[in-house]
Amino acid sequence: MDFSLVICTYNPDVRILERCLQAVQSLDTTGLSTEILLVDNNSATPLSTLPCVQAFAKACPQMELLLVKQQGVQYARMAAIERATGTHIVYFDYDNEPQPGYLQALQVLTAAYPQVAAWGPGRVEVDFIDGVPEAISGLAYGAFQQRHETDVRFASEPDWQSCYPFGTGLCTKAFLLKQYAAQAQQGVYTLEGRNGNKLSSGEDTQMVLLCIKEGYAAGVAPSLALTHIIPGNRANARYLERLLYGTFVCYELSLLQVFPEQRSKLEAKLIAPARFARQAWVRWVKWRLQPKQQKKFDLIHFLSVNAGTYAALDKPLPGVVRRIIDRLAVA
Structure with a gap:
């Protein structure tokens, strides 16, 4: 065949x-x-x-x-x-x-x-x-x-x-x-x-x-x-927001399960919890003050890429980040 x-x-x-x-x-x-x-x-x-x-x-x-x-x-x-x-x-x-x-x-x-x-x-x-x-x-x-x-x-x-x-x-x-x-x-x-x-x-x-x-x-x-x-x-925008998050949040775990030797490289990319929370909050506020769709897409991309690194390394998300993701309802 x-x-x-x-x-x-x-x-x-x-x-x-x-x-x-x-x-x-x-x-x-x-x-x-x-x-x-x-x-x-x-x-x-x-x-x-x-x-x-x-x-x-x-x-x-x-x-x-x-x-x-x-x-x-x-x-x-x-x-x-x-x-x-x-x-x-x-x-x-x-x-x-x-x-x-x-x-x-x-x-x-x-x-x-x-x-x-x-x-x-x-x-x-x-x-x-x-x-x-x-x-x-x-x-x-x-x-x-x-x-x-x-x-x-x-x-x-x-x-x-x-x-x-x-x-x-x-x-x-x-x-x-x-x-x-x-x-x-x-x-x-x-x-x-x-x-x-x-x-x-x-x-x-x-x-x-x-x-x-x-x-x-x-x-x-x-x-x-x-x-x-x-x-x-x-x-529509709502579907694309969820698709954007879902696509990027799983990539690092996908990679790490196939290539476990990439763990050290992934650890080097990890943003410290305080920094991740601060940057997420700043981006959230900027979008709320100027609610343009592209700003929202950029916020979701930032969250998904970095949340994916946390998930791959089995680390808990900072509380602020978790609440923002929940408010966006993309996970």
């Missing part, structure tokens, strides 16, 4: 899921053997009852529907990893619409660059299907991973690089993901990924970093292209 295609979803917007399934159905699989694992992470309305899923199952007999009742993207992905039989596993979130040539491009890349174990799309277009407020559009396009690479780029540094792929459209050597799953079950990796309304992630970051740890590289290529479909309930 060349590719195991995994689509994980929880309470999907049917408009978006239907576009994803149609795109996957339209993938050019000439000369390739594939399987499709559609994972229902305990949705309120079972995926098996949706007409678009029923039609997809008829059109794609290689599709298997998995029900994973334990809530969290990590658990959905783990179930798919264990079930997958492909040499490579490709993750398409239900809001991803890959271009028809996606798998053919992956076949070329994996043959040409055997040292690269994780590939992601170099071209990502964001489609705000219900629109996006102009005031936050700049941040929104970046937050939802819009990308326009012109060259193949990859690296093998034990820290996040700009060319490393995100979870959207991620293709990874299956044996490495099975290794990740086994270590997660042993408690080596503890990040659960997005769970219900919680927007912290980290498990896809760890999957990429594990490839680096095992001596491989990770990268992106412009021949891999997809559309990231975003509905109105995510194209």
